[in-house]
Amino acid sequence: EVQLVESGGGLVQPGRSLKLSCAASGFTFSSFPMAWVRQAPKKGLEWVASISSGGGGTYYPDSVKGRFTISRDNAKSTLYLQMDSLRSEDTASYYCARQGTGGKYYFDYWGQGVMVTVSS
Amino acid sequence: DIVLTQSPALAVSLGQRATISCKTNQNVDYYGNSYMHWYQQKPGQQPKLLIYLASNLASGIPARFSGRGSGTDFTLTIDPVEADDTATYYCQQSRNLPPTFGGGTKLELK
Numbered sequence: 001e002v003q004l005v006e007s008g009g010g011l012v013q014p015g016r017s018l019k020l021s022c023a024a025s026g027f028t029f030s031s032f033p034m035a036w037v038r039q040a041p042k043k044g045l046e047w048v049a050s051i052s053s054g055g056g057g058t059y060y061p062d063s064v065k066g067r068f069t070i071s072r073d074n075a076k077s078t079l080y081l082q083m084d085s086l087r088s089e090d091t092a093s094y095y096c097a098r099q100g101t102g103g104k105y106y107f108d109y110w111g112q113g114v115m116v117t118v119s120s
Numbered sequence: 121d122i123v124l125t126q127s128p129a130l131a132v133s134l135g136q137r138a139t140i141s142c143k144t145n146q147n148v149d150y151y152g153n154s155y156m157h158w159y160q161q162k163p164g165q166q167p168k169l170l171i172y173l174a175s176n177l178a179s180g181i182p183a184r185f186s187g188r189g190s191g192t193d194f195t196l197t198i199d200p201v202e203a204d205d206t207a208t209y210y211c212q213q214s215r216n217l218p219p220t221f222g223g224g225t226k227l228e229l230k
Contacts, residue, residue, distance in 0.1 A: 037167075045159075045167065045210055045221040061218040095166055105214030106157040108178060110166040 002026040002109045004096045009114035012086055022079040022096030022111055029077035030054070033099040035107060036070060036081045038092035046092075049081060050099060064090075086118045122146045122213050124222035133230045137199040140225045142211035144192045155215040158187055158196045161224075162207045170209075171196060203229065 008020040020036070036048040049070035050059045058070050069082040079096055093115050097107035123145045132138040148155045154174035159167040169178040171187035174194060186197045198205055206229055211222040 044223050045212070047219045047221075059217060100172065104153075104155065104173065105217070105219045106169065106172045106212065107159075107167070108169045108172070110168070113166055 002098065004098065004109060004111035006094065006096050006111045006114040009094065009116045011117045011119065013120050014087060014118055016086055017082070017084045018086060018116060019083070020081040020094055020096075020114060020116070022081075024077045024079065024096075024098075027098070029072075030074040032101060034070075034072060034079045035097045035099045035105075036079075037095045037097055037107065037110075038090075039095070039113075040089075040092040043092075048094070050105070051079070053101075083116070086116075088118050090116065091118045092116060121218060122148065122216055122220050124211050124213060124220060126209075126211060126222040126225045128223070129226045129228065131228045131230045132198075132201050134203060135200045137197060138201050138205070138227055140196045140198075140209050140227070142189075142194045142196070142222050144194075144213055146215070147191050148213045148215035149190055150215055154190050154194070155213055156187075156189065156194045157212045157214065158185075159210045159212065160205075160207045161210065167210065198227075201227075201229070 003025045005023045012018045035050040051070045055072050067085045071080045093113040095113045096111040098109040100106045125143045156174045158171040161167040175187045208224040208226045210224045
């Protein structure tokens with residue numbers, strides 16, 4: 001059974017940093033690209049970052065480029081999201097998601113999500 | 121960025137057919153595939169993939185769910201609707217980066 005378990009969320013002040021983790025199990029982690037997708041309270045879904053299976057390719061939307069960094073440790077089957085210079089508009093539930101292979105960028109398994117609140 | 125437009129809400133009776141539409145402002149077809157995907161999200165839960173590449177049923181999803189369309193017009197059909205299907209449904213394109221989502225359609229029972 002595929003499982004994705006996020007951790008590391010919480011309350012953080014604007015301008016500060018936070019690092020999220022996602023522990024994966026039930027599949028060969030190193031074979032799949034992975035992603036983070038967020039959802040602001042009562043809002044829709046927004047893609048935040050993707051990383052290739054080997055970790056050599058990373059991709060971001062303009063809204064987080066230069067502030068967020070996605071990474072992975074295939075030996076530990078763990079995905080990370082380093083979030084710097086946080087803003088109030090980054091307040092959201094953050095989901096770790098397994099991405100379809102072949103560059104198709106759909107998300108076939110999702111974690112339960114972790115809440116990040118950016119507020120003074 | 122590609123913009124996806126969905127109707128905000130839809131009300132359907134139990135046992136009837138629900139058709140949820142998603143329109144894009146750019147063609148999302150590429151080399152024989154339509155890069156359109158559908159998700160279901162129930163309150164307090166993570167999204168679940170229902171359909172990928174416009175018409176392919178995801179693993180474990182009942183055949184009551186189906187998807188069709190190409191180019192800029194896509195539909196998700198649930199037939200027949202069951203009580204457990206009340207949720208918000210999102211379409212998502214991956215023809216171009218960034219992948220973008222529609223605003224969601226909330227399915228309610230009459």
